[in-house]
Amino acid sequence: MTNRKRVNVFGAGFTSALSSIIAILVGLAVGFVILLATNPAQAVRGVGIIASGGFNGGMKGVGQALYYATPLILTGLSVGFCFKTGLFNIGAPGQLIVGAFAGIWVGANASWIPSPLLWLAALLAAALAGALWGAIPGLFKAMLNVHEVIACIMCNYIGMYAVNYLIKNSNAYDPLKNQTIDMTRAAIPKAGLDKIFYSLKGRFMDASSVNGGIYIALALAVVMYIILNKTVFGYELKACGLNRYASKYAGIQEKRSILLSLTIAGSLSGIAGGLMYLAPAGGLHINVVETLSAQGFNGIPVALLGLSNPIGIIFSALFVAHIDQGGYYLQRLEYMPQIIDIIIAVIIYFSAFALLMRQAIGAIQSRLNSRSAKRREGLADAQEASKHD
Amino acid sequence: MQNSNAEFIIEMHGVTKDFPGIRANDDVTLRLRRGEIHALLGENGAGKSTLMSILFGLYKPDKGVILKNGKPVSIASPNAANALGIGMVHQHFKLVHNFTALENIVMGVETTRYGLLRTDQARRQVVALSEKYGLSIDPDAKIEDVTVGMQQRVEILKMLYRENEILIFDEPTAVLTPQEIGELMKIMKSLAAEGKSILFITHKLNEIKQVAERCTVLRKGRTVGTLRVADTSIEMMSELMVGRKVEFDLTKNPAKPTAEPLLRVERLTVKSKHNQKPLVNDVSFVVRGGEIVCIAGIDGNGQRELAHALTGLTPVDAGRIFIGDKEITHSTARARNLLGMSHIPEDRHTYGLVLDYTVEENMALKSYFRHPFQRHGFLSFAVMRGHAERLMRAFDVRAGQGPATRARSLSGGNQQKAIIAREMGELPNILIAVQPTRGLDVGAIEYIHKRLLAARDEGKAILLISLELDEVLNISDRVHVIHEGAFTANLDAAKTTAQELGLYMAGTRAKGANA
CATH class of the missing domain: 3.40.50.300 (P-loop containing nucleotide triphosphate hydrolases)
Structure with missing residues (x-):
């Protein structure tokens, strides 16, 4: 027993990554079972297509995956940040759509702002509107102790219907397509990414929709990591999340932490909306439909798969977008669109069991440890014995 | 076999x-x-x-x-x-x-x-x-x-x-x-x-x-x-x-209390949130610098509410609390902390520690917001570690992986010692110690009692809330016995016995106890 301290065989970071990877493999396995059940002949090819994700479409496909990953990183950060404070932000869809509309409205109306800066102003408006939409449940929780899940769900619906109403009554509405107009002047700049992620159709460069937004998302993930792990503010937020009584005892203002946490989370989701919808003709537009934003809800599995760690969330968002693209290309086979949606949902939600996997790995590790310790001791005993012979 | x-x-x-x-x-x-x-x-x-x-x-x-x-x-x-x-x-x-x-x-x-x-x-x-x-x-x-x-x-x-x-x-x-x-x-x-x-x-x-x-x-x-x-x-x-000899009878210097009280409580009342029943009922006392005042009583007679009211965790329904001349009846826990009040809470898992934080993070729980623990909003982990190492050495807190150990994996006694180290390490002016030796062994109890007496001799005001009669009699200077939220006796610790205390703890009212 020379080295008693070396117990964690793998290291904490590795354990976390490993648990996420195992969760993903379990998700893929379950997806494969559904593929088999619905169309056994093409199941193997199907799972290959899903696993290849965006790569099915060459560089353009990869670009599309990155484009879809952009809002997911941000909604994942939004949900994960709140998890760290002990709050469940299920309001990302509402914060996202409210932010998106604010951005589009500024993009369509603030014509006095010069074009190269307009997207930035629009994005700021998106962040502010999202922050407001997060602050509402935050206020309810802090002041009246209304559970944030209830307030967030209400805000989701209020946000969605209000935005639908506002779009139809604004100059940003395209009645022919029943969606928002193209954001030509306020589009997020491509930042050179269209020169990398395209596929050639003859001599035509078919560029993907990915834009500089991915840089913003990555930068914000790093910022959130620093806030959570290096600052006084993050220390207070995490203390509230881990033990609200002890943080009260330490003099931390819990109400302030709750309000700030949900406000910041809301602004992240708002930025997600801005980055999604501040797009020219080829990109996404807000459709006036009565559906809550999937990118908002998918922030939940992204945060869970990333174990609420901002850096982990980058990778889990990339994975979810990747699988989503896989589902898009799965249409090449004879799977019904609904089945594809089910398969993708199953994979994504099974992958969110990363925490469960981490516990399982922990249990296996401790068993391995005690076994190897026994072996080492057995060895030592044998050596002792042979010395005495 | x-x-x-x-x-x-x-x-x-x-x-x-x-x-x-x-x-x-x-x-x-x-x-x-x-x-x-x-x-x-x-x-x-x-x-x-x-x-x-x-x-x-x-x-x-x-x-x-x-x-x-x-x-x-x-x-x-x-x-x-x-x-x-x-x-x-x-x-x-x-x-x-x-x-x-x-x-x-x-x-x-x-x-x-x-x-x-x-x-x-x-x-x-x-x-x-x-x-x-x-x-x-x-x-x-x-x-x-x-x-x-x-x-x-x-x-x-x-x-x-x-x-x-x-x-x-x-x-x-x-x-x-x-x-x-x-x-x-x-x-x-x-x-x-x-x-x-x-x-x-x-x-x-x-x-x-x-x-x-x-x-x-x-x-x-x-x-x-x-x-x-x-x-x-x-x-x-x-x-x-x-593994060594333990002193059972502490050598106690005579108390030299200051003239002016450091902590003053006037007619404090805290009512139950459910039925408005008074849990702390019209209680007045002072703690001077250089003395240990003890609140003795059977568990559940208002000690918890009293401690929470003094430290800002529970609002006060009536009465006033002063640190020195400054009224703090409605101040936040942080404000009291900055005025030199320290608190060893009764429940170490609920209040005393963030169990999923490391020992060093827990040691900084009352000071993380101050220079040099933070600079421009960023935490200095080097300062936190040094601080924790110092306190762990001074108070003999044993942890498997040093300051980086999660508080959850410490033994109960070491968790308690970590809290005491944090609260006493910076020598506050006023220490509210609620059952500071609960669950500790004789060696650790002896050590903490010595620390409390040393702090007293340095002129600090110590309010000890304890259920242990031995502790009450051994280290305190004055004793207030609490029963159903009110004081039943105000005694000189040197002139009382366990039997007498037990009587008042059960509700008998001494002459001259404030109603």
């Missing part, structure tokens, strides 16, 4: 258990005779709880064998332990608060007919058991409405109802009044006389002296030895446990 026979109902041989960074049990041997009361004595973190958790099936030993009646058994879960007739009263009771005593006793082994609960037969059995052993309970009272003593009797009946023959008591007297402790000792003796075998974990040497026949001493995870209690003195037991 070669030398075991049926004289011993339980034997644990060569038990070893490792936790990250620490060997909690190292080749421990414990043999329990049929029908004896066997004490298990050891410092905090000596491995007593781990050993009992192994016997109760909560942990799996890395090495070693357990024999029952001479036959090896494997105890994989508390259910398996139960099947072998092993029952345990945990330090923190495992009762459902909104169930009745009877429901708690039968829970898990209910008699049913056609899937419906039948309690009449169970009730007869429980009543018979409680009469047989003098365990008076009210079977239909809800647990949340009964005293801690009765809750403990419910726990004991739970074991008896399951026909357990090996009973483990994990620090059963920590939560009881002196009178209740006497009762429990009687009950334990009558159980042993009926042939039950009892393992009794405790720090309190005089209790061992009172009831136990034999005593196994653990130190740093190893067995020091098993001795016959009748042949051993208290001094010897404590020396075996701690």
Whole structure:
């Protein structure tokens, strides 16, 4: 027993990554079972297509995956940040759509702002509107102790219907397509990414929709990591999340932490909306439909798969977008669109069991440890014995 | 095994258990005779709880064998332990608060007919058991409405109802009044006389002296030895446990209190949120610099609410609190902290620590926002680590992986020492210490008492809220006895006795006590 301290065989970071990877493999396995059940002949090819994700479409496909990953990183950060404070932000869809509309409205109306800066102003408006939409449940929780899940769900619906109403009554509405107009002047700049992620159709460069937004998302993930792990503010937020009584005892203002946490989370989701919808003709537009934003809800599995760690969330968002693209290309086979949606949902939600996997790995590790310790001791005993012979 | 026979109902041989960074049990041997009361004595973190958790099936030993009646058994879960007739009263009771005593006793082994609960037969059995052993309970009272003593009797009946023959008591007297402790000792003796075998974990040497026949001493995870209690003195037991001589009577300098009080409380009242009943009822007192003032009383008589009101965790309904000349009745906890008030809370898991933070993060809980712990909003982890290392050395806080250990994985005693280190390390002007030595061993208690006295001699004001009569009498200068939220006596600690205190704790009102 020379080295008693070396117990964690793998290291904490590795354990976390490993648990996420195992969760993903379990998700893929379950997806494969559904593929088999619905169309056994093409199941193997199907799972290959899903696993290849965006790569099915060459560089353009990869670009599309990155484009879809952009809002997911941000909604994942939004949900994960709140998890760290002990709050469940299920309001990302509402914060996202409210932010998106604010951005589009500024993009369509603030014509006095010069074009190269307009997207930035629009994005700021998106962040502010999202922050407001997060602050509402935050206020309810802090002041009246209304559970944030209830307030967030209400805000989701209020946000969605209000935005639908506002779009139809604004100059940003395209009645022919029943969606928002193209954001030509306020589009997020491509930042050179269209020169990398395209596929050639003859001599035509078919560029993907990915834009500089991915840089913003990555930068914000790093910022959130620093806030959570290096600052006084993050220390207070995490203390509230881990033990609200002890943080009260330490003099931390819990109400302030709750309000700030949900406000910041809301602004992240708002930025997600801005980055999604501040797009020219080829990109996404807000459709006036009565559906809550999937990118908002998918922030939940992204945060869970990333174990609420901002850096982990980058990778889990990339994975979810990747699988989503896989589902898009799965249409090449004879799977019904609904089945594809089910398969993708199953994979994504099974992958969110990363925490469960981490516990399982922990249990296996401790068993391995005690076994190897026994072996080492057995060895030592044998050596002792042979010395005495 | 070669030398075991049926004289011993339980034997644990060569038990070893490792936790990250620490060997909690190292080749421990414990043999329990049929029908004896066997004490298990050891410092905090000596491995007593781990050993009992192994016997109760909560942990799996890395090495070693357990024999029952001479036959090896494997105890994989508390259910398996139960099947072998092993029952345990945990330090923190495992009762459902909104169930009745009877429901708690039968829970898990209910008699049913056609899937419906039948309690009449169970009730007869429980009543018979409680009469047989003098365990008076009210079977239909809800647990949340009964005293801690009765809750403990419910726990004991739970074991008896399951026909357990090996009973483990994990620090059963920590939560009881002196009178209740006497009762429990009687009950334990009558159980042993009926042939039950009892393992009794405790720090309190005089209790061992009172009831136990034999005593196994653990130190740093190893067995020091098993001795016959009748042949051993208290001094010897404590020396075996701690590994050095322990001073029982502290040398106490005469108190030199300042003229002006540092903490002043005027007609303080705190009411229950549910029914407006006063929990702290019109209480006034002062604490001067250089003295230790003690609030003595039975648990649940308003001490918690008083401490919370003083430290800003609970709003005050009436009355005023001053630090020096500054009124702080409605100040935040942070503001009081910055005015030099420090607080060792009663409940270390709920209030004292963020269990999932590391020791160094917990050590900074009251100072992280100050320079040099933070600069421009960023935490300095180097400063936090240095601070934690200093405090851990000064207060002998032992942790497997040093300051980076999660607070959750520290032993209970070390958790308590970590809190005390944080709260006393920076020498506050006013210290509110609520049961600062709860769950600690004699060595640690002696150390903390010395620290408190040293702080007193440096001119600090110390308010000690304690349930331990020895502690009250040994280290305090003045004593206020609290009963149902009001003071029943204001005494000079040097001129009072445990008997007198016990009387006032039970509600007798002394002349001149403020109403």
